[in-house]
Amino acid sequence: MSNVTPTQTLDGYKGYALSVTAPEKGSSALPAKVEIVPGKTMEVDCNHHSLMGQFSEKSLSDGKRYHVFESNGEATSTLMACPDNTKRKEFVRGQGLFLDINEALPPVVFASEGIEIKQRLWSSSTPYAMEKGIAHSVETEAAKALKAYPESLEGYDRYVLFLPEIKNSTKERKVEITPGVTTEVDCNNHRLMGEFVEKNIDGWGYNYLVFESDGGIRSTRMACPDNTRRTGLVTGATHLMNYNSRLPVVVFIPKKDNFSIQYQVWEAGELK
Known part of the structure; x- marks a missing residue:
């Protein structure tokens, strides 16, 4: 600058x-x-x-x-x-x-x-889907830490992400979590309503995320040239966090068939 x-x-x-x-x-x-x-x-x-x-x-x-x-x-x-x-x-x-x-x-x-x-x-990397009800067979540090996190939350599905350890790299990285719903859309820009709430696990100092949303969508109100509609992914407010392979990323989203969660990894460039 x-x-x-x-x-x-x-x-x-x-x-x-x-x-x-x-x-x-x-x-x-x-x-x-x-x-x-x-x-x-x-x-x-x-x-x-x-x-x-x-x-x-x-x-x-x-x-x-x-x-x-x-x-x-x-x-x-x-x-x-x-x-x-x-x-x-x-x-x-x-x-x-x-x-x-x-x-x-x-x-x-x-x-x-x-x-x-x-x-x-x-x-950024390309977006990847987070997995629901993930099973793990290797007892990594993050997998052991997962035992401290809540297994369920009424009305929500739990998604878990284990980030791979990156060795011999000094680059700073962050992870962005993006919620979305699959629904019919037209030519307008659409946005999923809702927000992430960060919760703390007492006695551990760990945090997990809850995306609070009723599934409502807001959009621009342009006049579309025709009535064509298509099925698309409408995303909402994201959450950016530090990359840490020693802890799991745990996210709860509403228990609805059309809800999903994605993540992407961001890598910092040179400070100028």
Whole structure:
């Protein structure tokens, strides 16, 4: 990203221009995301440091909404005892913001004075279906951990995903979970209504997901040129999580024949 002087300004903040090219309409390229990463170059020790602050949206005089990272420039850190007093310069990152590049992207992102904004692209695998009532024969660490998770939830089906261990790789990865329903659709854009709720397993620190939905669908209201309808997969709000092969991914979705769940793995590119 580059520091710019945008046509729209925000007192006390700097503007940074996104440098991402959206795919052409109808392109067969796999989807991609851009992560907006706020940070500050600081002197650090052996601990892990994280910049405090958060993104919000603000409307400016042009009527458009912009992403704004607000921070006082301070950082939190772990409290390990370092073996010496060695210090080094490091770009200390804050909480990133993920955007799909096939959607309308903001031309400018704002950040508090003294905060720098970088970006990186994430590329995805093809979507894969998650399995219901999965059986496992190998006692991996994730399979053993599954015993702590609830086996059932009234009105829901349980889906389980065991992620493979990836050795000799330093690339950062995430997993995106996507719910969907198979139904008849027309030429409009359709969206499954509902949301993911993250539940905690007491005493373990593990989490699982519940997709709460009545199966309702909302859509645009374009006038279709004919009454042709087809069977299609209508997806809903997704959940993005860290890639962790040591724990299972457990998801509960409504117990309905036309509901399904998919996942895809995202891989981070270079931070620029």
